[in-house]
Amino acid sequence: MxxxxxxxxxxxxxxxxxxxxxxxxxxxxxxxxxxAVYLDGNSLGALPRNVPERLAEVVAHEWGRMRIRSWEESGWWTAPERVGDRIAPLIGAGPGRVVAGDSTSVNVFKAVVGAVRLSGGPEQDRDEVLVDATTFPTDGYIAGSAARMTGCRVRAVEPAALGEALGGRTAAVLVNHVDYRTGRLYDLPGITAAAHAAGAPIVWDLCHSAGALPVGLDEHRVEFAVGCTYKYLNGGPGAPAYLYVREDVQPAFDSPLPGWNSHADPFGMTSGYTPADGAVRGRVGTPDILSMLALEAALEVWDGVxxxxxxxxxxxxxxxxxxxxxxxxxxxxxxxxxxxxxxxxxxxxxxxxxxxxxxxxxxxxxxxxxxxxxxxxxxxxxxxxxxxxxxxxxxxxxxxxxxxxxxxxx
Amino acid sequence: MxxxxxxxxxxxxxxxxxxxxxxxxxxxxxxxxxxAVYLDGNSLGALPRNVPERLAEVVAHEWGRMRIRSWEESGWWTAPERVGDRIAPLIGAGPGRVVAGDSTSVNVFKAVVGAVRLSGGPEQDRDEVLVDATTFPTDGYIAGSAARMTGCRVRAVEPAALGEALGGRTAAVLVNHVDYRTGRLYDLPGITAAAHAAGAPIVWDLCHSAGALPVGLDEHRVEFAVGCTYKYLNGGPGAPAYLYVREDVQPAFDSPLPGWNSHADPFGMTSGYTPADGAVRGRVGTPDILSMLALEAALEVWDGVxxxxxxxxxxxxxxxxxxxxxxxxxxxxxxxxxxxxxxxxxxxxxxxxxxxxxxxxxxxxxxxxxxxxxxxxxxxxxxxxxxxxxxxxxxxxxxxxxxxxxxxxx
The missing domain is CATH 3.90.1150.10 (Aspartate Aminotransferase, domain 1)
Structure with missing residues (x-):
């Protein structure tokens, strides 16, 4: 046998x-x-062979010798969008919709608050944030905070029961594409369509699906998505996460973390906040360049795949x-x-x-x-x-x- | 001459x-x-000589060979507190009060929301967040969001006029220790005491002072402080920022970003959120390990200084x-x-x-x-x-x- x-x-x-x-x-x-047989790439992806040399160059040359000039001349400043555009085709997104940075948890906060505000929220009698009951814990905790800070409440719902739970009070829906514990894949097209039928924007957490299967964010008209890059995307331990915002939703995206990196003119250093257009609006503070450029190199393993x-x-x-x-x-x-x-x-x-x-x-x-x-x-x-x-x-x-x-x- | x-x-x-x-x-x-004469260490500190070798080891050995085991066996999981404790003596903080992670902007959000909640906020008729009018822009933008999401409003005040502006309506005060533009150092002991006399907690932004001068957070009973680590602390481009929470304030610190890393039992994966005690409560998502461990190595230049x-x-x-x-x-x-x-x-x-x-x-x-x-x-x-x-x-x-x-x- x-x-x-x-x-x-x-x-x-x-x-x-x-x-x-x-x-x-x-x-x-x-x-x-x-x-070893390494079957834990769904927790931490293996090291792409090209990363060590690239990271050594970033440290020794770009930081060590170019120093401050690298923000412009080595392309550090635009890395979050550039890395976002490298992730985009893996999750069915066109260019300019994805930005890399922060942790998944922080991006869940941006996305859930953004979704509630997009729906009109409690002022439009939409005061329920639906979260799949089998969610990875941090999504539920962060959704709880997002709900509390926008005058909503969280309702945990078994994914199979989401259809019944959706309605005129739904301000936002947060669902994990793949259950981290059981590996069950949820029906992204069907659940997204049901949320839309109820007039509610949806946030998908792609941590356990991106890089393992097609996602189709643009095709299914998902409003927001978040994910990490250290599992099937092999970006390294705690590598920057990402935020997707649907193109036509971007002008209305009202981030709860409007850091200076998301300003239309960040180096104008003005006291008033004017958000940038496009995916950049999802940025917050200065990006973690060492981790970001290790991730950028790691994504080269997807060339031609x-x-x-x-x-x-x-x-x-x-x-x-x-x-x-x-x-x-x-x-x-x-x-x-x-x-x-x-x-x-x-x-x-x-x-x-x-x-x-x-x-x-x-x-x-x-x-x-x-x-x-x-x-x-x-x-x-x-x-x-x-x-x-x-x-x-x-x-x-x-x-x-x-x-x-x-x-x-x- | x-x-x-x-x-x-x-x-x-x-x-x-x-x-x-x-x-x-x-x-x-x-x-x-x-x-070159490098006089831009207040924007990006120079590369400490020991960082390249340490980072190469982290990538090739800890990620490349140990992989998932490194979270425990290489001490990755506890790095944010360990790095925090290395920063602590440079800013006059005892151990267990500082945690590294996220960007300064994200930490400003945690700290300002935390301060408003500590004051009682609008329910106690404290609905003003005072921000120094000469602040680095991101602090003002983020304070604006924190105020909006806690039912407060932001009032920009010239630092010299803070004494007059403080009062029974003050929910929180956010001040930059050193003005990023002029290099002016503000009176941390005096302004902190004035805030306390008005019953308001204070948040200090130490980006332009930590590593350049003594700060004395514990001594002056500052409630919250934040700062970056890529200026005078030489942690590398976009290196993780940090959050200080005064020891006796920690049990009441109610973070707006309660990610799973701040849970009392993160690997219990429970659906209910129970915050951890101590500095760990300031954590959010999975830490950026490559940047974090480069920062940890960089902080060794302070040994004996x-x-x-x-x-x-x-x-x-x-x-x-x-x-x-x-x-x-x-x-x-x-x-x-x-x-x-x-x-x-x-x-x-x-x-x-x-x-x-x-x-x-x-x-x-x-x-x-x-x-x-x-x-x-x-x-x-x-x-x-x-x-x-x-x-x-x-x-x-x-x-x-x-x-x-x-x-x-x-």
């Missing part, structure tokens, strides 16, 4: 047109000897992982929290068992790196740019070994 | 106990041949610069916007002339790097850790040459 699946993995790897992209990353030789092909491989990888787990792990030992239907699956597999924390420690000790999310979830992220089918088969095999050797808790 | 001042510069450099610190930075040989000695040298440098300018530049060609009194002077000299933009271009072309602030200000920042007296004499001499050769505008 193991031999048949290993042979299948070898065949799938040989047929994989994206396999060569792995060379763009600083990773050990795949699936040989004790090399079709996100549709990435999605196809992602589904093939997660299908194959489930096939291997089914074959290797005795029935009943694990349950799968990730939907079987492709239309409802992101690029990770979440498996549940009571002793998940202990199992993950065993996996990591054996070189298979996923992560544990309380109370009972083993998360395995599949990054099509550098994860192969042999990696996937090996991960399932090691998982079965660990499960066989680890005593069940309680 | 020039020879006498050059000789004086040589003597002052020889007597300067901080002169050896220049070796901690990647700078050209001072004041020889065509080496007494901020009192830095202040003494700073005043000696600016005094000497004024002496040289007086000697070299014909009377009436420039006016000095920076106060003569030491108690009112930061670590920069601002000289005014109608053609300041053109003059600064001429200076930069001749290797003397300051900056221009509209409409008519030449700014020269003096960083005692790496600026010497010979640099200073040369800058004044080149300034005189440029002024002699550049036709006066209009």
């Amino acid at each position: 193991s031999e048949a699946l290993a042979a299948k993995a070898a065949r799938l790897d040989a047929e994989d047109e994206l396999a060569k992209l792995r060379d763009r990353f600083a990773l050990e030789t795949p699936s040989e000897g004790n090399a 079709d996100i549709g092909a990435v999605r196809a491989k992602s589904l093939a990888l997660t299908d194959f992982f489930l096939e291997c787990v089914d074959a290797y792990v005795p029935g009943g030992r694990l349950s799968c929290a990730t939907p079987a239907a492709h239309a409802e699956r992101g690029s990770q597999i979440a498996l549940r068992c009571d002793d998940a924390g202990e199992v993950m420690r065993g996996l990591v000790a054996r070189g298979v790196v996923g992560d544990f999310r309380p109370p009972d979830v083993l998360r395995f992220g599949f990054t099509p740019l550098y994860t192969g089918f042999a990696d996937t088969e090996r991960a399932a095999r090691v998982l079965a070994d660990v499960l066989a050797g680890v005593p069940v808790a309680r | 020039s020879e006498a001042l050059a000789a004086k510069a040589a003597r002052l450099d020889a007597e300067d106990e901080l002169a050896k610190l220049r070796d901690r930075f990647a700078l050209e040989t001072p004041s020889e041949g065509n080496a 007494d901020i009192g000695a830095v202040r003494a040298k700073s005043l000696a440098l600016t005094d000497f610069f004024l002496e040289c300018v007086d000697a070299y530049v014909p009377g009436g060609r420039l006016s000095c916007a920076t106060p003569a009194a030491h108690a009112e002077r930061g670590s920069q000299i601002a000289l005014r002339c109608d053609d300041a933009g053109e003059v600064m271009r001429g200076l930069v072309a001749r290797g003397v790097v300051g900056d221009f602030r509209p409409p008519d200000v030449l700014r020269f920042g003096f960083t005692p850790l790496y600026t010497g007296f010979a640099d200073t004499e040369r800058a004044a001499r080149v300034l005189a040459d440029v002024l002699a050769g550049v036709p006066v505008a209009r």
